[in-house]
Amino acid sequence: MHSERFGTMTENAKGGNIPSHIGIIMDGNGRWAKSRGLPRPAGHQAGVQAVRRAVETCAELGVSTLTLFTFSTENWSRPAVEVAFLMRLVEDYARRELPELQRNDVRLRLLGRREGLPTTLLKTLDEAAWHTRDNRHLSLYLALNYGGRAEIIDAIKAVLISHKKGELDGKTLDEAVFGRYLYAPDLPDVDLIIRTGGELRLSNFLIWQAVGAIFCSTLVLWPDFQAQDLYQAIEVYGEQFTRDKLGSPA
Numbered sequence: 001m002h003s004e005r006f007g008t009m010t011e012n013a014k015g016g017n018i019p020s021h022i023g024i025i026m027d028g029n030g031r032w033a034k035s036r037g038l039p040r041p042a043g044h045q046a047g048v049q050a051v052r053r054a055v056e057t058c059a060e061l062g063v064s065t066l067t068l069f070t071f072s073t074e075n076w077s078r079p080a081v082e083v084a085f086l087m088r089l090v091e092d093y094a095r096r097e098l099p100e101l102q103r104n105d106v107r108l109r110l111l112g113r114r115e116g117l118p119t120t121l122l123k124t125l126d127e128a129a130w131h132t133r134d135n136r137h138l139s140l141y142l143a144l145n146y147g148g149r150a151e152i153i154d155a156i157k158a159v160l161i162s163h164k165k166g167e168l169d170g171k172t173l174d175e176a177v178f179g180r181y182l183y184a185p186d187l188p189d190v191d192l193i194i195r196t197g198g199e200l201r202l203s204n205f206l207i208w209q210a211v212g213a214i215f216c217s218t219l220v221l222w223p224d225f226q227a228q229d230l231y232q233a234i235e236v237y238g239e240q241f242t243r244d245k246l247g248s249p250a
Contacts, residue, residue: 017238019191021065022058023206023213026050028197028221041085046223048093052100057227058138059104061234065139065188067111069205073147076116090144091121094128101128105137111183112146113154141187148207155181182208189213192237194230196222214240 026047033043051068058066071086078086094108101108108128125142158181162168168177179185190206190213198219202210216233218225 017241018061018063018234019214019237020063021067021188021190021192021209022063022234023067023069023190023193023210024054025069025193025195025199025203025205026222026225027195027199029223031197032221032223040082043223044086044089048089050222050225051093052097053227054225054230055101055106055138055140056104057230059106063138065141065190067141067143067187067190067206069146069203070142070144071112071146072143072204073113073145073150074204087118087121090142091118091124094121094124094142098128098131101132101140102135105135107132107135107139109139109141109184111141111143111187113150113183114145117145141184143205146183146205148204148210151183152208154183179208192216192233194218194233196220196225196229 029043029047030040031043032046033040036042054068055066070090075086076083100106108125110122110125110129114122125144155178159168159173159178162181163170187209189209189211193202193205193210193213193215195201195203195215195217198217200215200217202215206213214237216236218229218233220226220229
């Protein structure tokens with residue numbers, strides 16, 4: 001973390017080229033395990049270490065918000081054994097990493113539908129969120145049981161309920177008002193979305209918040225994702241940031 005490259009990135013942060021909100025689609029755990037002749041759970045376990053590296057690096061660089069696509073609404077179609085393992089893995093992460101989150105002044109938040117998630121997982125996440133509620137250096141959102149379309153649909157349902165109760169005048173509904181009905185109303189628009197594993201799809205991630213985001217795909221599989229790979233994605237963002245600031249054509 002104290003390499004010459006890190007020093008350059010820190011200077012860029014002072015110049016405004018570090019994205020405030022980074023979202024990561026963590027892809028490639030299964031392929032990582034398969035390439036090593038290991039079962040899929042081994043890939044998910046290795047991915048937890050990549051999560052720690054990403055959180056620490058973002059905290060050091062001064063990123064304000066990091067959202068990790070942890071488990072999508074579409075992931076329920078995976079084998080039940082794998083789903084159960086992933087739920088336990090997230091619960092274990094929230095419990096074991098709490099001291100590190102506190103040390104790095106990181107606030108943990110859940111982003112997604114609570115319905116359908118294991119009670120013990122929700123209890124652990126809620127406890128971690130409570131203990132880190134006053135941390136301000138970095139907000140870490142775990143997009144769990146999350147889908148961009150589901151978030152918008154759930155927001156529409158909430159808007160209709162408020163309107164029926166007389167709490168909302170339809171004439172005042174605009175983007176700002178609608179945003180208050182999303183899962184995390186204080187979640188800012190995402191500046192940079194990184195997808196590991198080489199795919200070029202957004203995969204229903206932060207649909208509402210990604211309107212102005214820069215998308216960066218890397219061939220690196222998630223368990224192999226290092227600080228250096230995050231720096232490279234941020235450099236892509238910084239180049240686009242500079243072009244936009246100067247009004248240069250793409």
